[in-house]
Amino acid sequence: MNLNDLKIFEAVAASGSFTKAAEVMCTVQSNVTARIKTLEEELEAQLFTRTSRKVSLTTAGHAFIQYARKISNTIEEAKREIKNSDQIGGNLCIGCIETTLVFKAPEILSGFMNAYPHVQLEFKSDTRSKLIDDVLNYKLDAAFVSAPIHSAQLEQIHIKQDELVIVTSLDERSVNQILRKDNLNIVVFDQGCVYRARLETLLNARGVIQYKSMVMNSIEGIINFVEAGLGITLLPLELIEKYYGGRKLKTFKLSKEINTISTSLIYLKSIPKSQALESFIGMYATGNKKAIPF
Known part of the structure; x- marks a missing residue:
């Protein structure tokens, strides 16, 4: 062999x-x-x-x-490693969901490349389950995914916790009124999206089983449809306040049992890590004063 x-x-x-x-x-x-x-x-x-x-x-x-x-x-x-023994270099492919790619990846990329200019860093977006599979199958070096992750093969670093909110157009008055609609629409990403799964869980818990899913392939599409009153969605509050504060949107808080989601950085335990990956992981290690904001 x-x-x-x-x-x-x-x-x-x-x-x-x-x-x-x-x-x-x-x-x-x-x-x-x-x-x-x-x-x-x-x-x-x-x-x-x-x-x-x-x-x-x-x-x-x-x-x-x-x-x-x-x-x-x-x-x-x-x-x-041998070719670039005098400097940290190489390639890293990091996975993330769509919202992370659009809003967080540029800042992460800029911060990491400033610290390690000889590393080629690229991002790939996909669903949570696919990102986990790709890390396990060596297609990704690491990935940002929602926690918890139950796999003995993966290391996890807690990154942050987000508050989730129902997002609607300005015309809506309350969540209860929304959920009583006969023609309720939800505007979401395709199956596998953690925000979609959480929203569907909420609807099922409230006894809402009749609704239509309007599937978008971008966060901009979701925001545009919700703003136009064509449906509701569920997203992190920080995302709405930071990037869509000027849009005609309304947010509704959820109960404590379902209103938060944690993000972790995952990577394989079983293989030797390159200097580039060690450096990327180190950016998110607890107590690192040079950590990249997420």
């Missing part, structure tokens, strides 16, 4: 095809087939289920790809 074997294995897993993997690896299909067969013989396990249309990972394949990614990640980090 060598590093190239692992790269071929990952290419087949990613493409679902020996032919496509051969193209990616700039080799011939027969070589890909031979290397996978050698891996399977060495591991004494079948890594792929083969059909006429596609190949897919077996249970053993799913287990092995975690190790393959870990090994590849560690080697790449080692190369970057």
Whole structure:
């Protein structure tokens, strides 16, 4: 087994095809087939289920790809560390939800790049569950997600706690009146959004099961629809006050049982951390006077 074997294995897993993997690896299909067969013989396990249309990972394949990614990640980090041993450099990919990307990422990026100019920092937004999966599968170095997170594989640093509020147009008088509407609309992100999930939980707890979800793909879309009176939403109070204070919006406070949400920075316990990741994590360590605001 060598590093190239692992790269071929990952290419087949990613493409679902020996032919496509051969193209990616700039080799011939027969070589890909031979290397996978050698891996399977060495591991004494079948890594792929083969059909006429596609190949897919077996249970053993799913287990092995975690190790393959870990090994590849560690080697790449080692190369970057050695190449830039006199300075902190490399690449970091940080995950976050849409609202964090729009409102917090620029400040985080600016603060971190000022301190560590040789690190290439990029952000990816997605749903909470996808961000957690991507950290676990080595696709993200770290991610800002809502807490708590129940995984023995992840470290967590508490970042902050936000107050959540119902957001409506100026025409609404009370939450009770809103929830009694026969044609209630909620304006939300797609399934997987933590704010949407919290709002739906609130509605269910109040016995509201008849409502229409109007799905937006941006925070601006949500705000515009709510301001126009087309529905209600649930968002952090700080976000509304800081960025939308001049808009025709009204906020309603919630009970203490459901009115807060905590954000944590998560990252894997099991792999050696690069100097770049250590530096990013350090920005949020307790007591760090140079911490980046969030």
